[in-house]
Amino acid sequence: MVEHTIKAFDEEINRLRGLVAEMGGRVETALEEAMTALVERDYEKAQRVIAGDQQVDALEAEVEKLVIQTLALRAPMANDLRDVVAALKIVGVVERIGDYAKNIAKRVPQLGDHPMVEPISLLPSMAQVAGEMVGDALNAFGSRDAALAEAVVARDHVVDSFYNSIFRTLVTYMMENPKTISECAHLLFIAKNIERIGDHATNMAEMVYYAATGHYLPERDRGTDTES
């Protein structure tokens, strides 16, 4: 990208992109750690994820401030304007993803030290796909890569299929093992949280696509949406 005549403008845009990347990195890590804490029943790790969410919120506030300042002082146009607005919208979404990771971590101690129910084994793979979508959407923003953003959108159905499959597995499992209902209910919420993370990553990728190209992605086929 050709530099602005006013160098300070480039510095501001770069700082903005750096903050979004940092915030995204923190949230990706939070999701990974929440899942590790879940699988390993590591309460301390879960607690660290919960505590770390404050920094994510602080980064969101910092980006918001910088965006308003840039809009007011630089009056960005065209691709600059789309970039700055996308940054503002993206951090709102990233913040939500951080909340879902925190929510997953909060359930770790509630699950207690019961022996693990079998369906839990599906969750880490699901979370990995969702986490990769988040990472790719953010990388697409960082490199203004419309093709990568499109690829994220195309992957949303994978997370949805995971969710549908886990939902059915858990319901069946609960019917057969009524004593595990409270544990399974937590896992169901966790699966739903991960499914929402996938949706948010998709939204983020759509914003990135618009910022990079100036065009909206065609409306998606909603036929693959989740069952519940």
Add this chain to the structure above:
Amino acid sequence: MTEQLTPAPLKMAARNVNVFYGEKQAIKNVSIDIDNDHVIAFIGPSGCGKSTFLRTLNRMNDTVAGARVEGDITLDGENIYDPSMDVVQLRARVGMVFQKPNPFPKSIYDNIAYGPRIHGLASSKADLDVIVESSLRRAGLWEEVKDRLKDSGTALSGGQQQRLCIGRAIAVEPEVILMDEPCSALDPIATAKIEELIHELRGRYAIAIVTHNMQQAARVSQRTAFFHLGTLVEYGVTSEIFTNPREDRTKDYITGRYG
């Protein structure tokens, strides 16, 4: 959805216009339409030809030695460069407002009355009074000057002087108003009043404005034309040009990346 370049009834049309200053070509093959419903803004770096092009629209370039215009420019379908065209009449139909307010060193009343008098638009003093009041009202200046119409036009503030010049242009019942950086000598409040005035005049007159201030182009126009090195690089719906220009040269210019 994207607003399309809907054809409104055409007021002026320029087709394949070339302008030369001696050997130097200042405008290269520019075609553009102007209508009553859409204010058109001409933007571009200094020397890009935007003012030159504006001035071809009422033959102001005739006054520049060595200037030569090729191509067709029509007003209501009539070629304005036709030898039979009355240039004085043309400039009444296609009025112009300049960068620096240039009221005549006469009273406010006479500044407005001058044009209607020489064009014979008023048959009596009462007629003239009506024209002066309605022109000043349309220029958004009446309330501020109605009690001192005999004061000199040059005694007004810069913003008031510019509105007086717009009122002077309006007084001869023009069809098109050309504005060449009308706010560059004004403060932000006076600028806002001119911009509001442009907004109110839209629909009644076809308006074309040259501006260096891209925010102003974005605020007052519905169509934007970007000129560079004498060519029309991009012409489109203003909201599109400023959010998603098609051409890299437009993008680099409006985002402040122009080399």
